[in-house]
Amino acid sequence: MAVPDKILTWQMVQPTSRNKETGEVIPGRLEKTEIPVPDLKPGEVLVEIAGCGVCHTDLGYFYDGVPTVSKPPLTLGHEISGRVVAGDEGWIGKEVLIPAVMPCRQCYLCKTGRGNRCLSQKMPGNSIGIYGGFSSHIPVPSIDLCEIRNRGEIPLAHLAVVADAATTPFQAAKRADLQVGDHVIVIGVGGVGQYMVQEAKALGAGTVVAIDIDGERLENMLSYGADVVINATGKGPKDVSNEMKSIRKQKGLPTYGWKIFEATGTKPGQETALTLLSFTGKLIIVGFGMQKVEYSISRLMAFDAEIIGTWGCLPEYYPAVLEMVLSKKIQLAPFVQTRPMSTIADAFDEAHRKSPDQRIVLVPDF
Ligand SMILES: [Zn+2]
Ligand SMILES: [Zn+2]
Structure with a gap:
């Protein structure tokens, strides 16, 4: 040596x-x-x-x-x-x-x-x-x-x-208590997010939906764990949420229990994540940004939902x-x-x- x-x-x-x-x-x-x-x-x-x-x-x-x-x-x-x-x-x-x-x-x-x-x-x-x-x-x-x-x-x-x-996505999956069959949304499929997609699938997630504004990256993720992709380019949180609704309908997926991983750390990413968070869902904050986002916290009470941070x-x-x-x-x-x-x-x-x-x-x- x-x-x-x-x-x-x-x-x-x-x-x-x-x-x-x-x-x-x-x-x-x-x-x-x-x-x-x-x-x-x-x-x-x-x-x-x-x-x-x-x-x-x-x-x-x-x-x-x-x-x-x-x-x-x-x-x-x-x-x-x-x-x-x-x-x-x-x-x-x-x-x-x-x-x-x-x-x-x-x-x-x-x-x-x-x-x-x-x-x-x-x-x-x-x-x-x-x-x-x-x-x-x-x-x-x-x-x-x-x-x-x-x-x-x-x-x-x-x-x-x-x-x-x-490894950061693995800890995030632990924080989410990700179980076999859980349905997952990953927002942002860059450096960390694409591993989040791959690992969620490897850990047994049922449906994995990947959301990004880069069409090429999204297309690629279909070969690496994503079942469905949503290109959010030019769409607001409500549009993405409506698109999710029709995907759920089409595939017969529940409205509740989705585990959402926000990996962009951006305002649009976080706003989309919060809009998608619904009944008994969990939102895991994986990405970092300095901006503030407005949200009606009482929705968590009504949804019996959680927002969770994860570090390293x-x-x-x-x-x-x-x-x-x-x-x-x-x-x-x-x-x-x-x-x-x-x-x-x-x-x-x-x-x-x-x-x-x-x-x-x-x-x-x-
Ligand atoms: Zn790092
Ligand atoms: Zn210590």
């Missing part, structure tokens, strides 16, 4: 900001640099990074003023696969996923099964010191690692997306998601592209303009 004498990394030297007086935008800056390999404490390992996905959250830190816990300069990136090269003997040489959020395993939330929202949790590219995934290596606790075995012909770099994009994914669930990937119950290849890590600035720029159809995974090329 090659243990490096330094870590090569793309640090966020400064996030995008605004001059308070002139209002002028000061663009964020990424810089290639070297940092020392830290002394590993017991229970820590050094992972040689195979790939790190570019997530919406990274872009929020870099472009939109969402603050990181560790102050810049730090390295972003929390969707990581790689190989252990130093530390804990038992882990050396193993291929691993590094969970995007690692619970403290000490606090009340951790002890009561809510560790995915542990308040002392560590996240690469945010709160593990200055370390993040857009690097050659990263030191992490070994307790939460998910070992990858028998990955066959699936590239290790592709599996990076399991560390975040593909417990490391305990990672092996289950990885198994779904390795057994081809969910597909990665059509939804991933790899690029050299040296193109990080362009990749950020591109993903910031429009969330790509295929998740960009950056592969170290220092």
Whole structure:
């Protein structure tokens, strides 16, 4: 195993900001640099990074003023696969996923099964010191690692997306208490939403309806778990709701008990979700946005319905998601592209303009 004498990394030297007086935008800056390999404490390992996905959250830190816990300069990136090269003997040489959020395993939330929202949790590219995934290596606790075995012909770099994009929907399905035969609506089939569709189906959902404004993406989802798609382009929540009504009628599906996953984090997406929420339904909020949405909360009472938030994914669930990937119950290849890590600035720029159809995974090329 090659243990490096330094870590090569793309640090966020400064996030995008605004001059308070002139209002002028000061663009964020990424810089290639070297940092020392830290002394590993017991229970820590050094992972040689195979790939790190570019997530919406990274872009929020870099472009939109969402603050990181560790102050810049730090390295972003929390969707990581790689190989252990130093530390804990038992882990050396193993291929691993590094969970995007690692619970403290000490606090009340951790002890009561809510560790995915542990308040002392560590996240690469945010709160593990200055370390993040857009690097050659990263030191992490070994307790939460998910070992990858028998990955066959699936590239290790592709599996990076399991560390975040593909695990968040699994936690969302748990929050929804998704059962075999449940009818599901997924709003937004981008980076996270398309895995939501695939996993809902893999977990035994009856009917899966996918809603988006990108016709091509929707068409594609018909081959990956969606039974019906609704193109919401130019339609308001009421129009979508009427379309759902006729789909239900046509297919003899109930008006009650639908589990709705909102993955866009946008106002139209959330308004559509709220309009679709009906008797004994559950709405799971998977996407993030800063806007406010108006809703008559008493409808929840009348419908005996629920709105539930979901955050990250417990490391305990990672092996289950990885198994779904390795057994081809969910597909990665059509939804991933790899690029050299040296193109990080362009990749950020591109993903910031429009969330790509295929998740960009950056592969170290220092
Ligand atoms: Zn993420
Ligand atoms: Zn905790």
